[in-house]
Amino acid sequence: MLSRTELKVEADKVVGELETLRGKPLSKEEKEFLARAYEFAYLVHEGQTRLSGEPYIVHPVEVAKILAQLGVDTITLAAALLHDTIEDSQEVTIERLKEEFGEIVAKIVDGVTKVEHISTTVGPDQDSKKKMETIQKMFLAMAEDMRVIFVKLADRLHNMRTINFVEDPEKRRQKAYETLEIYAPLAHKLGIYTMKSELEDAAFKVLYPEEYYKIKELVAKKKKEREDRTNEYIKILKSALEEHGIDAIVEGRYKHYYSIWRKMVEKGKKFEEIYDLIALRVVVKDVTTCYTVLGIVHNLWKPLPGRFKDYIAAPKSNGYRSLHTTVITNYGEPLEVQIRDEEMHKEAEYGLIAHWIYKEKPDLKTAKEWIERLLEWRKELAQGLAEFDDIKKELQMDEVYVFTPKGDIKHLPKGATPIDFAYAIHTEIGHHFAGAKVNGKIVPIDYQLQNGDVVEIIVNKNSPGPSIDWLKYAKTQNARAKIKKFIKEKLAPELVERGKEILRKVCRKLGKSFEEALQAEGIKKHLSLYQEKDFFMKIGEGTITVQDLVEAITGQKVLPTRKQVGKRKKSTQSVVKVEGIESIELHIAKCCNPVKGDPIVAVVSRKGMSVHRKDCRNLRGMPEEKLFRAEWVVDSSERFDAFVRVVLDSEKNLPSLVDRVTALGAEFVAVKVLKMGEPFFLQLHIRVNSTAELGEFISRLRTYRYVLDAERVIQ
Numbered sequence: 210m211l212s213r214t215e216l217k218v219e220a221d222k223v224v225g226e227l228e229t230l231r232g233k234p235l236s237k238e239e240k241e242f243l244a245r246a247y248e249f250a251y252l253v254h255e256g257q258t259r260l261s262g263e264p265y266i267v268h269p270v271e272v273a274k275i276l277a278q279l280g281v282d283t284i285t286l287a288a289a290l291l292h293d294t295i296e297d298s299q300e301v302t303i304e305r306l307k308e309e310f311g312e313i314v315a316k317i318v319d320g321v322t323k324v325e326h327i328s329t330t331v332g333p334d335q336d337s338k339k340k341m342e343t344i345q346k347m348f349l350a351m352a353e354d355m356r357v358i359f360v361k362l363a364d365r366l367h368n369m370r371t372i373n374f375v376e377d378p379e380k381r382r383q384k385a386y387e388t389l390e391i392y393a394p395l396a397h398k399l400g401i402y403t404m405k406s407e408l409e410d411a412a413f414k415v416l417y418p419e420e421y422y423k424i425k426e427l428v429a430k431k432k433k434e435r436e437d438r439t440n441e442y443i444k445i446l447k448s449a450l451e452e453h454g455i456d457a458i459v460e461g462r463y464k465h466y467y468s469i470w471r472k473m474v475e476k477g478k479k480f481e482e483i484y485d486l487i488a489l490r491v492v493v494k495d496v497t498t499c500y501t502v503l504g505i506v507h508n509l510w511k512p513l514p515g516r517f518k519d520y521i522a523a524p525k526s527n528g529y530r531s532l533h534t535t536v537i538t539n540y541g542e543p544l545e546v547q548i549r550d551e552e553m554h555k556e557a558e559y560g561l562i563a564h565w566i567y568k569e570k571p572d573l574k575t576a577k578e579w580i581e582r583l584l585e586w587r588k589e590l591a592q593g594l595a596e597f598d599d600i601k602k603e604l605q606m607d608e609v610y611v612f613t614p615k616g617d618i619k620h621l622p623k624g625a626t627p628i629d630f631a632y633a634i635h636t637e638i639g640h641h642f643a644g645a646k647v648n649g650k651i652v653p654i655d656y657q658l659q660n661g662d663v664v665e666i667i668v669n670k671n672s673p674g675p676s677i678d679w680l681k682y683a684k685t686q687n688a689r690a691k692i693k694k695f696i697k698e699k700l701a702p703e704l705v706e707r708g709k710e711i712l713r714k715v716c717r718k719l720g721k722s723f724e725e726a727l728q729a730e731g732i733k734k735h736l737s738l739y740q741e742k743d744f745f746m747k748i749g750e751g752t753i754t755v756q757d758l759v760e761a762i763t764g765q766k767v768l769p770t771r772k773q774v775g776k777r778k779k780s781t782q783s784v785v786k787v788e789g790i791e792s793i794e795l796h797i798a799k800c801c802n803p804v805k806g807d808p809i810v811a812v813v814s815r816k817g818m819s820v821h822r823k824d825c826r827n828l829r830g831m832p833e834e835k836l837f838r839a840e841w842v843v844d845s846s847e848r849f850d851a852f853v854r855v856v857l858d859s860e861k862n863l864p865s866l867v868d869r870v871t872a873l874g875a876e877f878v879a880v881k882v883l884k885m886g887e888p889f890f891l892q893l894h895i896r897v898n899s900t901a902e903l904g905e906f907i908s909r910l911r912t913y914r915y916v917l918d919a920e921r922v923i924q
């Protein structure tokens with residue numbers, strides 16, 4: 210037991226440590242406030258020990274240290290020191306804390322305590338309804354103040370760091386499971402990368418120890434080789450940046466164990482086949498330089514098409530901003546390069562917390578959106594329409610960002626379709642969805658939205674509303690919940706009636722009574738899958754066809770008619786037709802990059818047949834008999850690589866140029882810096898559907914105010 214004076218000394222020591230970790234000086238009042246919080250917590254926990262045998266006070270101090278490292282405010286630090294005091298003591302109440310430390314600290318501690326009680330019931334064996342209720346309550350407790358989540362995440366992180374002291378293996382697994390299911394996705398949603406990866410690895414180690422140690426060993430084995438290679442890449446890039454007079458921090462970023470394992474499992478790959486174990490991260494001083502660095506990177510190594518992501522122009526919903534590009538290095542391996550400025554870097558590492566600290570006035574838009582999301586989920590959960598799995602999926606899925614025709618940005622999970630987009634805009638627009646145009650072209654209902662797509666929903670005011678079929682295409686739980694609700698409320702009775710009517714007709718045809726039919730083996734099988742009401746609904750709605758019913762009742766297979774067989778066949782779309790030759794493998798020559806609309810010829814090459822521009826340099830002097838007449842298939846939707854040289858008035862307008870490229874309807878692949886200075890020379894690599902589109906693109910680019918000149922590059 211410490212004496213009064215000893216405790217005071219101890220408190221000052223802890224506060225000093227917190228101040229150092231935080232990296233920003235604390236005022237005298239703040240120091241006193243925190244010292245008081247420490248002393249209070251110390252006395253409440255006196256005599257208690259952790260499972261590790263250490264005095265209990267070590268835990269709240271460690272939690273506060275984790276948060277101090279992220280740079281949080283004094284209120285949050287005090288709440289962290291006090292976070293287990295209500296939990297562990299009969300005398301300490303929320304009122305008492307309010308008197309001693311103010312209303313906000315008391316509320317945060319209360320929120321953390323509530324979450325603690327709730328979360329102990331989420332386990333792998335629990336049924337999803339129970340889980341749903343649990344998560345619902347957790348959201349409720351957390352949504353009141355973001356700082357509840359921060360403290361709770363740090364609390365969980367320290368508990369996971371010391372999980373091996375928990376003796377009961379079931380309890381360990383349960384904590385790890387909960388960490389992976391709830392806390393790591395939460396940290397991800399909040400953009401706190403450092404916490405997310407540590408939580409995931411700690412849980413991974415408990416849940417899948419064999420896999421964890423295996424991957425750890427594999428990573429260690431190749432460590433030297435990978436480090437050498439990373440250092441080489443860093444050297445190459447650094448000297449290229451120096452040549453252009455750019456100051457930058459270039460470092461290697463290693464994938465954490467859990468994300469390697471997930472990639473192996475999801476993609477069915479072996480460890481040796483995971484290439485993106487490392488990525489380069491470039492941190493520069495401002496936004497404009499980010500785009501210049503992108504140009505330099507694309508000059509050094511060949512960019513992989515379709516892998517450029519401009520999260521600066523369109524940040525992820527957790528606020529993450531950076532440029533991402535993947536290039537093929539001199540060793541022929543793909544390498545991801547992330548480019549950002551210092552502010553973006555802090556945000557990426559510390560996520561939402563950074564918004565609270567590094568900005569004079571914290572940008573609370575993301576925080577607000579997040580809380581609104583939580584409240585929305587809560588409501589849907591309460592109505593019992595959203596399933597636990599849906600939410601889990603949404604938390605873990607990657608995102609795409611798309612635009613409304615007016616240029617508003619919408620974030621949707623990867624794989625989302627136009628229906629999801631329609632519901633994201635407005636429930637009524639979703640209900641009256643009749644089709645969609647993406648970048649001006651009609652797309653099929655199952656089209657998966659891509660980053661940067663401009664999506665326009667075609668609405669039919671007279672449409673009967675969503676059908677069960679839509680659930681096949683709707684990927685977000687927001688859209689799914691709304692569709693289910695609509696069907697349940699409006700259409701269910703009608704569909705059930707219609708379904709019964711259809712079944713009655715089938716029965717009459719087969720000479721069986723309705724009751725007899727329901728006893729048939731095949732029908733019973735259906736009824737074991739769905740409730741009776743849903744079964745009739747699926748008939749009424751056409752998901753279960755008359756043919757299915759006949760088969761189910763008679764137990765005999767009905768042969769499909771000729772017409773149906775023909776329908777299933779789909780013709781493969783080709784891009785180029787070559788005279789007199791069918792079904793030979795064609796590819797577009799890389800030397801002259803023809804675009805649909807260019808005059809072309811086909812040439813037999815080692816790889817099959819390649820399509821060149823008629824005026825391609827490499828065809829000069831080629832004997833006539835080796836050339837085949839070729840023509841474009843007019844209605845193909847294929848996109849072709851094209852290169853455009855652009856003269857820009859100044860480097861500082863490069864970001865808006867990259868933005869403009871996508872706005873003009875071309876797919877941006879890469880940008881190469883040709884010559885720095887003013888004017889600024891660069892080469893754009895884009896993808897377009899035709900020469901008409903390319904011509905339009907170039908002429909519209911020429912009218913852009915910062916562009917002095919633009920022309921297509923041929924060879």
Ligand code: MN
Pocket residue numbers: 268292293364
């Ligand atoms: Mn705790």
